[in-house]
Amino acid sequence: MKWLIMVFPLGITYYTYTFGQWAWQKGNRRGAVGIFALAALNLALAIYALYIKRFF
Incomplete structure (x- = not known):
């Protein structure tokens, strides 16, 4: 059941x-690292x- 919730x-x-x-390929390296x-x-x-x- 937990695997189904993880989808x-x-x-x-x-x-x-x-x-x-995509951001890395476009040259936005700093943004890509944050993403x-x-x-x-x-x-x-x-x-x-x-x-x-234990309790979620």
Whole structure:
């Protein structure tokens, strides 16, 4: 069941990551690094909330 709940955050992370790749290719390096950090934070918070924290 937790994997089914993870589909939504994984979709958001993938979309954010591809936007970061696009920004990197367009030459916006600083913005791309921030977007990659946002994608990593999104994935880390979802994993924490579903697997590490006991009561969500």
